[in-house]
Amino acid sequence: MRGSRQTIAAALAALLLGAFALGAGSATAATFPGGNGRIAYASSQGGNYDIYTMNADGSEKAHLTSGSANDVEPSFSADGKRIVFASDRAGNYDIYAMNAGGGEIVRLTDDPSDDRQPSFSPDGSRVAFVSTRFGSWYTDLFLMNADGGNQTRIVSAGGGEESPTFSPDGQQIAFVRTPAGHKNLYLVGASGGEPALLVKSAFDDRQPSFSPGGQRLAFSSRRDGHFEIYTMNLNGSGVTKLTSKPSSQMPAYSPDGRFIAFSRGGSIYTVDAGGGGEVRLTRERGAQAWPTWQPLPGQPSEGQGGQSSGGFKLGKPILNKRRGTAKLPVTIPVAGTLSLRGHGVKPIGAKVVSHGGTVRLIVKPRKKLASALARNSRARVKVTVSYVRRSGGGEIKSKAIALRKLH
DSSP, X not given: OHHHHHHHHHHHHHHHHHHTSBTTBOOOOOOOSSEEEEEEEEEOTTSSOEEEEEOTTSOSOEEOOOSSSOEEXXXXXXXXXXXXXEEOTTSSOEEEEEETTOOOOEEOOOOSSOEEEEEEOTTSSEEEEEEOTTTSSSOEEEEEETTSOSOEEOSOOSSOEEEEEEOTTSSEEEEEEOSSSSOEEEEEETTOOOOEXXXXXXXXXXXXXXXXXXXXXXXXXXXXXXXXXXXXXXXXXXXXXXXXXXOEEEEEEOTTSSEEEEEETTEEEEEETTSOOOEEOOOOSSOEEXXXXXXXXXXXXXXXXXXXXXXXXXXXXXXXXXXXXXXXXXXXXXXXXXXXXETTBOOEEEEEEOSSEEEEEEEOBOHHXXXXXXXXXXXXXXXXXXXXXXXXXXXXXXXXXXXXXXX
16 A cells, blocks of 8 residues: 555656656756755655755755745856745746745746746856747747846747756856757857757757866766766767666756766656766655755865865775675764765765764675676775765765675
């Protein structure tokens, strides 16, 4: 009986999630460089969609908006202090803003048409969004000032624009257009102009997210028959598939460039930016979608290794050759949560540590890696440990471990 209720709830959540998709696409928030802060997302666990945040390991979830409206598509500012989002609290969808911790909500647009999918510019002065205000169900790409002023269409009609997201340098906007029945990724100058097609595709490429360094795009595509998460260079080369389960969508790079958050089946996950190490972050009722990552300016970002000198250290692994496992000593300066992931090993999510000191995380192989160990006696794995301080902010470090198993 319990399984039946869970199945029905999941089906309803999926239907509700689909009901709020704009056309067949959806928003992808901009990612800006910095340390990894909290993840904002929308959840229908209370019946309608509200905005929530959580730590990068899925812990300490906070409920920011409430009421009978649907609040969706959150996006952080580059300084991590503000969130813009779309809401139908006034009847149709308009754009609103609030502080990253919630509080007073400010309305930015007030139009009888639907305004959706907001995304901050890197300097925080402008917001890109899409709107149906030209009298069609197709959406057009707009820009406005961060206070809602000077709302201007910047791309001429071309088949419906979706999912605008600024490049980290603020010079370009990536977005989706459907010129001939298939969604494709485009770039346009931040002040408008003629869009440039990135890759001509018949696979519905959509939901672009810039890496914080601006060199790559994450996106969702049906290239293998169903939606998965991919990354590629801005010229369309170097396409890499990151996920291998259906309906993986809405990718969002982490500010340090190491991870990508995404939605699958009504839950939020993260995956390593190079593939592997998937971790499920939400397990609530209803559906969770539209993840976006809070940047913490001044902390290490892409190309800096995600390292800092804050007292967070990984020690020498202690091997258990009989079991083929290892204990990894992790030293943290103050209370927080730890998570561990790695290709072929069982993830550890949201381990709460009540004070500073050293704890030992158990590195256990998954079934496939355990079978390889049984055959070959040894296997080398790379694990990544995330540390989120109770007071906020976090760090990430990696360690190569040579597991061994005696026969």
